[in-house]
Amino acid sequence: MKSRFLFPHKWRVYGYLLLLIAIAIILYNYNGSGGISAQTDINGNFFSAPASQKIAIISNDTEYISVILGLLFIGFSKEKTEDEQIVQLRLDSLQWAVYFNYALLIICIIMINGINFLNVLAYDIMSQLVFFIIRFRWKVYQLNRLARISEIRELNNI
Numbered sequence: 356m357k358s359r360f361l362f363p364h365k366w367r368v369y370g371y372l373l374l375l376i377a378i379a380i381i382l383y384n385y386n387g388s389g390g391i392s393a394q395t396d397i398n399g400n401f402f403s404a405p406a407s408q409k410i411a412i413i414s415n416d417t418e419y420i421s422v423i424l425g426l427l428f429i430g431f432s433k434e435k436t437e438d439e440q441i442v443q444l445r446l447d448s449l450q451w452a453v454y455f456n457y458a459l460l461i462i463c464i465i466m467i468n469g470i471n472f473l474n475v476l477a478y479d480i481m482s483q484l485v486f487f488i489i490r491f492r493w494k495v496y497q498l499n500r501l502a503r504i505s506e507i508r509e510l511n512n513i
Contacts, residue, residue, distance in 0.1 A: 362433065367432035369428055370424070374422060377422045426481060429488055430487050441495070455483070460479050
């Protein structure tokens with residue numbers, strides 16, 4: 356993965372802010388019934404829906420887009436020191452995220468049917484990014500911890 360295709364390092368902060376804002380909007384709109392109470396009309400046509408439903412649809416779309424963009428900025432921003440080892444960790448984490456995502460999708464295809472499957476697909480899109488970020492951050496943490504331990508051992512041997 357070439358580092359020229361990554362976002363600048365400072366965009367990670369923007370990603371966290373965007374994700375926090377999206378989560379705050381989701382929590383604000385959550386009314387205990389699984390989301391915003393308005394639904395689209397039977398045909399799912401945005402333009403023929405009443406104004407209150409259009410606002411709910413736009414709010415849902417804004418939430419999904421904000422979460423996805425926030426996760427993209429977090430996951431694909433450069434590290435302060437972007438070396439070959441970080442690039443390899445990023446690539447391995449992305450590969451594991453794809454495996455995990457498709458395994459989860461196969462399980463959901465087998466177990467969930469009907470209109471609820473659309474909700475599953477919406478969450479499935481985000482699960483790959485979430486798993487990638489978690490695994491990549493964990494591997495970077497382990498790498499940094501190993502470097503600190505070896506540095507301490509070298510200092511004690513002097």
